[in-house]
Amino acid sequence: xxxxxxxxxxxxxxxxxxxxxxxxxxxxxxxxxxxxxxxxxxxxxxxxxxxxxxxxxxxxxxxxxxxxxxxxxxxxxxxxxxxxxxxxxxxxxxxxxxxxxxxxxxxxxxxxxxxxxxxxxxxxxxxx
Numbered sequence: 041x042x043x044x045x046x047x048x049x050x051x052x053x054x055x056x057x058x059x060x061x062x063x064x065x066x067x068x069x070x071x072x073x074x075x076x077x078x079x080x081x082x083x084x085x086x087x088x089x090x091x092x093x094x095x096x097x098x099x100x101x102x103x104x105x106x107x108x109x110x111x112x113x114x115x116x117x118x119x120x121x122x123x124x125x126x127x128x129x130x131x132x133x134x135x136x137x138x139x140x141x142x143x144x145x146x147x148x149x150x151x152x153x154x155x156x157x158x159x160x161x162x163x164x165x166x167x168x
Contacts, residue, residue, distance in 0.1 A: 042145070043067060045090050062111050062129050066092065074146045081156050083109070083127075084144040092130070094150055095142060096160055103140040107163065108133045119162060123155045132159050134166060 046063050049055065055063075075082065082095045092109045099105070109130045110118065117133040124130075126148055150156050 042085060042087070042090060065127075065129055066111050078104070078142050081150040081153065082142070083147040083150055084142050085147055087144045092127070092147055093137075093144075094132070094156070094159075096136075096163070103138055104142060106137050106139060107159070108135040108137070120155070120159060122150075122152075124150055124152050126151065134163065136163065136167070 046067065049063065050060060078095055078098075080095055080097060083092050084095070085092050086108075089108065093106045094109065095104050096107050097105045108117075109122070109127065110133055111130055112118075113121075113131060115131065115133060117135050118131045119134050120132050122128070122130040122132060127150075
């Protein structure tokens with residue numbers, strides 16, 4: 041979620057404190073530097089979908105395969121809860137998409153490589 045979207049949601053609705061805190065935790069960290077190159081596990085905020093996504097795998101001919109994250113536990117597409125100190129209230133979904141070049145605000149790396157590799161294996165098994 042981007043800052044402007046968050047402000048609009050708060051002013052137009054009547055969200056509870058827990059919801060607002062969840063939204064704030066999903067904001068990209070604007071103080072981080074953008075990396076010169078991207079790698080598997082980098083997390084960015086998609087400017088159109090307004091959700092963070094993880095770069096899963098790069099292919100020369102297709103670009104990046106990406107996996108969407110959500111803060112909604114009840115989403116039907118949830119694969120696993122993030123076991124990451126940077127995304128404690130987020131969930132990895134089965135929603136995949138491809139992009140030639142990463143777009144959006146850089147949020148940081150998915151630092152739990154063990155879980156990231158497990159997520160990739162699960163996704164490959166599902167979409168085999």
